[in-house]
Amino acid sequence: MIAPELAEHFRGKRVLITGGLGFIGSTIARELVESGAQITLVDSLTPEYGGNLANIAGIEERVRVNISDVRDEHSFRFLIRDQDVLFNLAGQTSHVDSMAEPYTDLDINARSQLSILEACRHHNPDARVVFASTRQIYGRPRYLPVDEQHPLQPVDVNGINKLAGEWYHLVYGEVYGIRTCILRMTNTYGPRMRVKDARQTFLGFWFRLLLEGRALQVWGGAQRRDFNYVDDAVRAFLLAAVREEAVGKVYNLGDAHVLTLEDLAEQLTSMAPGSYEVVSFPEERLRIDIGDYFGDFAKIQAELGWAPAVPLEEGLRRTVDYYRRHGSRYWP
Amino acid sequence: MIAPELAEHFRGKRVLITGGLGFIGSTIARELVESGAQITLVDSLTPEYGGNLANIAGIEERVRVNISDVRDEHSFRFLIRDQDVLFNLAGQTSHVDSMAEPYTDLDINARSQLSILEACRHHNPDARVVFASTRQIYGRPRYLPVDEQHPLQPVDVNGINKLAGEWYHLVYGEVYGIRTCILRMTNTYGPRMRVKDARQTFLGFWFRLLLEGRALQVWGGAQRRDFNYVDDAVRAFLLAAVREEAVGKVYNLGDAHVLTLEDLAEQLTSMAPGSYEVVSFPEERLRIDIGDYFGDFAKIQAELGWAPAVPLEEGLRRTVDYYRRHGSRYWP
Numbered sequence: 210m211i212a213p214e215l216a217e218h219f220r221g222k223r224v225l226i227t228g229g230l231g232f233i234g235s236t237i238a239r240e241l242v243e244s245g246a247q248i249t250l251v252d253s254l255t256p257e258y259g260g261n262l263a264n265i266a267g268i269e270e271r272v273r274v275n276i277s278d279v280r281d282e283h284s285f286r287f288l289i290r291d292q293d294v295l296f297n298l299a300g301q302t303s304h305v306d307s308m309a310e311p312y313t314d315l316d317i318n319a320r321s322q323l324s325i326l327e328a329c330r331h332h333n334p335d336a337r338v339v340f341a342s343t344r345q346i347y348g349r350p351r352y353l354p355v356d357e358q359h360p361l362q363p364v365d366v367n368g369i370n371k372l373a374g375e376w377y378h379l380v381y382g383e384v385y386g387i388r389t390c391i392l393r394m395t396n397t398y399g400p401r402m403r404v405k406d407a408r409q410t411f412l413g414f415w416f417r418l419l420l421e422g423r424a425l426q427v428w429g430g431a432q433r434r435d436f437n438y439v440d441d442a443v444r445a446f447l448l449a450a451v452r453e454e455a456v457g458k459v460y461n462l463g464d465a466h467v468l469t470l471e472d473l474a475e476q477l478t479s480m481a482p483g484s485y486e487v488v489s490f491p492e493e494r495l496r497i498d499i500g501d502y503f504g505d506f507a508k509i510q511a512e513l514g515w516a517p518a519v520p521l522e523e524g525l526r527r528t529v530d531y532y533r534r535h536g537s538r539y540w541p
Numbered sequence: 542m543i544a545p546e547l548a549e550h551f552r553g554k555r556v557l558i559t560g561g562l563g564f565i566g567s568t569i570a571r572e573l574v575e576s577g578a579q580i581t582l583v584d585s586l587t588p589e590y591g592g593n594l595a596n597i598a599g600i601e602e603r604v605r606v607n608i609s610d611v612r613d614e615h616s617f618r619f620l621i622r623d624q625d626v627l628f629n630l631a632g633q634t635s636h637v638d639s640m641a642e643p644y645t646d647l648d649i650n651a652r653s654q655l656s657i658l659e660a661c662r663h664h665n666p667d668a669r670v671v672f673a674s675t676r677q678i679y680g681r682p683r684y685l686p687v688d689e690q691h692p693l694q695p696v697d698v699n700g701i702n703k704l705a706g707e708w709y710h711l712v713y714g715e716v717y718g719i720r721t722c723i724l725r726m727t728n729t730y731g732p733r734m735r736v737k738d739a740r741q742t743f744l745g746f747w748f749r750l751l752l753e754g755r756a757l758q759v760w761g762g763a764q765r766r767d768f769n770y771v772d773d774a775v776r777a778f779l780l781a782a783v784r785e786e787a788v789g790k791v792y793n794l795g796d797a798h799v800l801t802l803e804d805l806a807e808q809l810t811s812m813a814p815g816s817y818e819v820v821s822f823p824e825e826r827l828r829i830d831i832g833d834y835f836g837d838f839a840k841i842q843a844e845l846g847w848a849p850a851v852p853l854e855e856g857l858r859r860t861v862d863y864y865r866r867h868g869s870r871y872w873p
Contacts (some may be wrong), residue, residue: 367713
């Protein structure tokens, strides 16, 4: 549950969420229905992506679901009208897929962002827009933790296109006065994440493997990473949408607790009967792996008062519990 | 004329130039026909861009001209086969147009670069590729002169898309071993530049205004800039295509001589009867202007031995002479 004063901001507000049936989009929706916001979820339900109707189980009657693809600029021009807030989360998030199908990645992560912003510019220049960006645009860290001043050096097509998508938001803010804010997310996990396979994140797939009693595969294993529980990430999106200081800003999310992937696998397999094996990287992933990464979130902490609140162990436990109960809705 | 040892590298080589009927592309072609290279020029001859058949006057019989657009990925797949070198110069270069028609800019400067690189990857992974990038991707300089480590912070859609186009080259180099090199150009001027209007550069249009006896319009005027004469820029492209050290690298071009736009107008109007007036920025240009810019070219100087050789006054004089003789081919 979000803080009452934050919830108050959204009472009666019209909120549009792209990728709204996905992991983070649906979690935002679940928070905001309680605040009395009028919510429209836009999602293509493309099978390879994260959208899943199970994610809005229990709130189906309290949100409007609009099945459409962000590449469809025509429908978006209608959908954006009169919205107070746009949480812009739809994206192609698989690094490996971006190399195999670079045009698809370009169309979703760059071109559609441009058309979304053109729609805002022409049809709703007053909306607040929060864009879900990614640590991937920094590439291989030159120093740790990575702050927002770190050079941008994406190592794959996905990182380049996300970078372009992010910068359209900043330029449309600067030139046309659209009130945008960018969140560069680190690994985010929790209930409703895509767990079917490792296309989007290894961690999602680990939850499935764990609950199916199969061994987790750890690629490499020594890479250190940070993780945000979904409720913490969602709170950052809400703050970014309401606080005046957030307009035109770029913020890292992140967590002070850093651990290796092998340690994470160890921790997870202690929560349910399970095992893991450390394996060498598949070739196509090794070439675009970024090694150690963890983010410096001092800026959003100082300006918006955000910091992660859910410890990793607690978050992992909630997530395991969720998929133990609802796994059948997330994999065959 | 290029140095004999550089010319020797190109004897018998197959060279493809996108934007080959444009300013820099055609000047590369003029140099290389003398070296005995087999040259194919790809150009769409889109009227708003820089392609002009007048640019190859005198060498028409010694080059192959292929009229096609880089957005046509099908023809490019054929054209790239068996080429030794690709000078990849086709681009949408107008900053103002990129704001008015962002999709066109995206298609040419980002998507087409991806399809060009996909064609290289699948049909000619051994070609050397030199990509014409731009100082625009740095945005408003935080320090001067701007070196390659300067943060990338484009201020308009053109800068974002050029940045994406550049990074596709670097990622395809890193991941697939395509031997790419990036040149981030500053203001380049000389014979065969587009002078019809101010769409691409103010300086091109100034030559026309000067020779028509009309007053040059100087927006702002206090901005300091550096300028490269086209022969110098062309030598950088040739070095970037043959030197082993250049593979995978990003280099700034630039000039040590820096002056304000008003000083430049002063100098130019002393070469022919003419006048200039300082006017305030048009609103749509002011919002995306980058202020002072000049580039640090120490890296390419150290690694490839490149430095500009033609002083500004000499270059301006040659350019004025060229348009005095050939202006009728460049404007109605």
